[in-house]
Amino acid sequence: xxxxxxxAALIAKRADLLRTLADGPLGQRDLRDELGVSRxxxxxxxxxxxxxxxxxxxxxxxxxxxxxxxxxxxHDDYRARLRRLDDARxxxxxxxxxxxxxxALFERGAVALSKPHAPEEPLRRMEAIDPESxxxxxxxxxxxxxxxxxxxxxxxxxxxxRVELVLVDDALDHLAATAEGFSETRGDDRCxxxxxxxxxxxxxxxxxxxxxxxxxxxxxxxxxxxVSSAPxxxxxxxxxxxxxxxxxxxxxxxxx
Numbered sequence: 001x002x003x004x005x006x007x008a009a010l011i012a013k014r015a016d017l018l019r020t021l022a023d024g025p026l027g028q029r030d031l032r033d034e035l036g037v038s039r040x041x042x043x044x045x046x047x048x049x050x051x052x053x054x055x056x057x058x059x060x061x062x063x064x065x066x067x068x069x070x071x072x073x074x075h076d077d078y079r080a081r082l083r084r085l086d087d088a089r090x091x092x093x094x095x096x097x098x099x100x101x102x103x104a105l106f107e108r109g110a111v112a113l114s115k116p117h118a119p120e121e122p123l124r125r126m127e128a129i130d131p132e133s134x135x136x137x138x139x140x141x142x143x144x145x146x147x148x149x150x151x152x153x154x155x156x157x158x159x160x161x162r163v164e165l166v167l168v169d170d171a172l173d174h175l176a177a178t179a180e181g182f183s184e185t186r187g188d189d190r191c192x193x194x195x196x197x198x199x200x201x202x203x204x205x206x207x208x209x210x211x212x213x214x215x216x217x218x219x220x221x222x223x224x225x226x227v228s229s230a231p232x233x234x235x236x237x238x239x240x241x242x243x244x245x246x247x248x249x250x251x252x253x254x255x256x
Contacts, residue, residue, distance in 0.1 A: 010052055011075045017045050018064065018072045021055065025063035081107050088113075091224030094216035096201045102236045105214055109228030114221070122225035126205070126213060129227065133207035134161040139196070139244045140203035142220055143171035145179035152181055155190050166194040166241070166248045186251070194248035204237050212237035 011018060020026065020034050031042045046062055049055035054068035064072060085092075088111040095101060112125040123144070136154075154160050167175065172195050176182050185191050203215035212234045213227040228234075 007052060007054075007071065008075075010048060011054075011071060014045050014049055015075070015079075017042070017049070018054070018068070019076075021062060021064050022069070022072055022076075025058070025061035027061050031062070084111065087111055088224070088226060091216045091226060094202075094218050094223040095214075099202070099240075101214065102230070102233045104230035104233045105212070105226045105228045105236075108230045109226045109233065111224060111226045113224040119221070122215065122222050125227070126225060129207070129211065129213070131207040131211045133210050135164075135206075135208045136160050136162070137164045137166075137206040137241055137245075138204065139166040139200070139241050140215070141168045141171060141200040141217060142203065142222075143167055143175040143179070145175055148175065148179040148185060149181055151191070152185055152188070155188065161190065163191045164194070164245065165191070166196055166245050168196045168198075168200050172251070193251050194245060195251050196244060196248040198247060200244070204241055206234070206237050206241055209234055209238070 016035055017031065020031060026034065028039070028042050028046070031046075032039060035042065046055060046057075049068070050057065050062075053065055054071065055062050056065050056068075085106055088106045090113050091111060092106065110125075112122045114121055118124075136151075151160075151163060155163060172193065176186075179185075186193055202217065205213040205215075207213075211227060211229050213225055214237070215225050216223040
């Protein structure tokens with residue numbers, strides 16, 4: 001085992017003690033009480049960490065060294081990323097394998113999943129997004145008619161200066177048949193509707209160049225959402241959106 005592998009294994013093995021010392025120096029008795037372990041366990045752990053230069057003893061207390069703090073922080077960041085990716089697994093499994101989704105969407109973004117007791121949690125989280133953006137762009141395989149009146153209100157009050165919606169044919173037909181104010185929206189030159197003939201298995205929302213939101217679906221029902229402001233996530237979303245918009249046909253009064 002290399003030195004790096006040894007240190008990584010030691011940090012993982014003694015994570016509970018390192019996490020406790022990350023809050024500040026403690027003596028052996030306090031560590032035993034905090035961790036609920038025996039004196040011999042604490043003694044052995046401290047000896048291993050001290051020998052490796054991750055912990056130092058001083059005035060009866062033990063504290064993380066500078067190396068210990070840095071290595072623990074990196075380890076903690078790594079574990080947090082793993083937890084986020086594991087939490088995002090149901091969303092990842094709903095996405096097509098052939099699309100190279102940027103990892104930043106899931107590693108550095110926020111993920112919301114639909115659950116039996118909260119099937120609309122991703123949509124609720126989407127509604128809570130409040131970016132400082134003048135342009136909203138969307139490409140989607142589904143349509144949610146109840147959002148159209150709010151979209152029109154956002155255009156009226158200046159929340160958005162421009163909106164572009166790229167919807168697959170069936171979704172656009174559904175929106176036209178069921179959404180209140182569809183004709184007025186179609187005739188608004190601030191809102192361009194596009195009809196996409198090809199199949200689409202995920203959805204995107206782009207808030208200018210500020211924020212990107214990805215939606216996964218299962219049988220037409222939203223499975224989850226990942227939202228990120230990471231530059232690589234936004235650049236990817238802009239490229240994908242531009243590809244689908246170029247393949248779509250603009251519709252509506254003044255848009256034909």
